[in-house]
Amino acid sequence: MSGIAQKLASNQKQVAISEFFEKNKHFLGFDSPVRSLITAVKEAVDNSLDACEEARILPSIKVKVTKIDTKKDIIELVCEDNGPGIPQKSIEKVFGQLLFGSRFHAIRQSRGQQGIGITGVVMYSQLTTGKPTHVKSKIATESTAAVVDIGLDTRKNKATKSNSGRELWQLDNGEMKKHGLEVTTRMKAKYQKGRQSVWQYLRMTSIVNPHAEITFTDPDGEIHHWPRVTERLPGKVESIKPHPHGIELGQLQRMLTESTDSRLSVFLRTNFSGVSTRAAKELCAAAELDVKVKPKQMSPDQIRSLLEAFQGEKMFNGKPVKLLNPPTNCLSPIEEMLIKKGLSKTIDSRYATTMTRAPNVSQGNPYQVEVGLIFGGDMAGDKAVEVLRFANRVPLMYQQGGCLLTKAIESVDWRQYGLDQAGGKGVPKGPAAILVHLASTNVQFTSEAKEALADNGEVMEEVRKAMLEMGRGLRKHLEKKKKMAKTKEKFELINDILPAIAAKSAQILDKPIPDLAGSITKIMSAVICETSTEWNKETKTADVSIKIYNYTARARAYTMLATWPEKSGASMINNQTGGRKEATGVWAWKLETLQPGENITISYSLDGLEKGDWTETDVFYRGSQEIIGAMKMDEKYLEEIRNQEKILNELNSVNESQDSVEMESVAPTKIIEQPPIPEPAVKPPTGQSTLFGGDQ
């Protein structure tokens, strides 16, 4: 993570910036005119999003690309936001000094782990056009905006500042801008359309930032607008201390050197997450170090020994020292419902499913996987599905093939879920797009270019599991669609055609119209379920109706189950049929026996949702006779839900016991009731997570 930081810090003094830049432009993202523009947009937009998030402002971002000189490939880029703005005295530091800011020290999920930030853009512009970058910044407490041109003195390796002053910032509608930042820069760059373009970058950004409004004016003057689809800001992410399982030697050395603690045990307890007083003592014992050793004075051998104790190579009482998991509230998932909205606003499709897995920990680093799949609509059916990869809400646009996220998609046999896939390998084909988001405090990339995630077995398995579950959802959807079409036909048959046949034949023969009940039962000879999920404008609820008809010659008894967005904070109201909670997001109703020819309707409303949040209800049944229009309850499906519940519960209790950080209401860690069915006895008696520790 700190590779570039160190490199830059150590090189800064000796090497001229221009030389450094030239040498490292491939991983700084400025290796081609096309990519340079995307990188510049990315740095500016990431800064805006991060700034808005910190200031709790709903971001409105405008990006404009203009061709200045097509022969020499000179482009002007203007990025404007409505963020808090930067105080005048800090502008120079933010834009002119490498590594300004605190992001490399704190451990938390942040966008800005990639590249060297906006400074790189200033450098690139200066080096390719000789022009400084114009910055306009207004903070809420001042009446005018600060303006300044920031350039770089490549010989002195220092930022230069010119034309600084103050001016009024008036908007197009005549009003004064309250706060925000505008960056105008000219650089050698090329604008291109397609999968790797500014347009695609902004589109992807908009998907994973549903709270942001993004407007893009391309060089042809065409305006692309991605609206805000939620007023909810992402949960505030908390910084956490490093976890012993995720620390490297260099970092440990630095921490020890900088420590003012007088005892190693205190140092361990206060500088790391997951280390209790007991664990601190045990770590010292395992490393064969005295708890009273002064951290600052430890020898390289002692440090190495401590690291080995961290990694479980040196043991305590024959076992690696048991550590608590780090808290996961430092992660900021987008959440299922919002991913669905983000996807749906950018891609027109018939079916969308999304899933946020419970947070997990790999090598001391909390991470969380989110996936989404949309299907149908206008998407091409004969091409590879679009893969949308994200790390900490940042789109990954290059090196798709070498990325862990792609590999996880490729590891699934999608044919069984209704997509084409040659030989069951590779990226599947079909009218679909698959989204994968990895949120983590420490995203491991394959290279400094930071475009592909490095292999990690645990993360891979987590993504794969999510893919399989989405695949099952897609298959269910396709099967349901097919069955619904069939059911619709059957209803048309018995409601319209059969009565017409009876009436017409009676008329021709001049006989009375016969009774149809017998024929209907024979024709249908099935139990049929019709489900509708409709948005009710007046009550602002999603109204669900599940109607079951028994068109067989025998009495039938069922338990019906339906999915509902409990995790997203919906509540079930007006549920006349009662029933009980089966698992998180699954309600169950045990129905009275249905006599032949009878039908029954379950109806309820879902409150606390917005329009479009919930458009399809999955209905399941338990019972012997198949129900057309509902799925037989797959107990594995319930089991998976309960597993996730369990993990959430455990993580939650870890987070609570360890430190009492205030949780945002949107964090996915609220306490969930235990499901009514007893858990298998795989839980360790301490109630701690088994993700690492003694059991492995």
Added chain:
Amino acid sequence: MSGRMTAEQTKSAMQLVVSEMYDKIVKGEPPTMTLPVRTKNNIGFDRKLGVYKYGKNKSIRDATSLGSAKQLLRALHIIEFIEDMIDSGKSSTLREMYYISESWGLGKFGSQNESNNLAEDLEIVTKCLREDFKLRPEEDGARIIGNLTLQERNRRGEWMRINARDDVGDSGYGVPYNVETEKIEFLEHDINFLMAIETGGMFDRLVENGFDEDFKCGLLHLKGQPARSTRRIIKRMSEEWDLPVVVFLDGDPWSFRIFASIAYGAIKTAHISEYLATPSATYLGITSDDIVAYDLPSDDLSKKDIEALNAELSDPRFADSWWQDQINMMLELGKKAEQQSLAKYGLDFVTDTYLPEKLSELGLA
């Protein structure tokens, strides 16, 4: 040949179809319509009639699927429509019926093909002819040139005497859709045989070359897959004038099928084969051997051609060894040839060389 039905017979035959549906509903069953299977697997040679007819395989169309149920409802509407026409002394074309079905609500047709097929279904089930149903086709009838004389009753109800050589222009005598005795009577002829020709270009070539006079024959243009009336008039001439019939077609799998429909009966109309088919007709050419023997310019068989040939191998109408040889040979050659490919050797080659040679094999030249 099945006799023509009276209006009452036609109506009661249709009532039976309606009763089948009605009675099923009364019994608490899905309504049904029973009809013969209309595929090549259910046609067999009728020794008495000398043509191919439907076998005993019946299919039951029942209202358990939406498609079938709609077919039943449409059948009821057609029956009602036909009864009305019989009662009011009107007739309509199949196309008119298709448009009239627009007002049948749920029973309306999706395409004219559907309405044509259902009319055929009803013919088969009731053993009536569509003429009994007062339904007319818009099929393009044949044209004939040659020294033969017939009389046709015109719109005013008067008989018109027509000689198909002297009283017609270059396009010949146009065969009407109804060729039954109430419409057409054969009077006299001075020809030795009737030659049915697939393409208009070849028909015109033979006319221009005066082939009908040189070889004392009647020339008949089939216009592709021949209409019912075309097949019926060939059948009547063959029987009533005791004329040999030779059929001159392209050399491809589809021509084989045209010939089969003329000589043995078509699969779609196997219920009235004895009324339409001319078992004594002979396939003159283009044969598979001709392609080789005359070294004719040819085209490669398409995938569809090959599929058609393979299907013909298992078609009972092509079960004899001559046809099996012809089909297999074409498959081996991988080639097909058009009638007009004979023009490779000049415009007169067909009339001076090819046809005389082929006809002499049959003792007709």
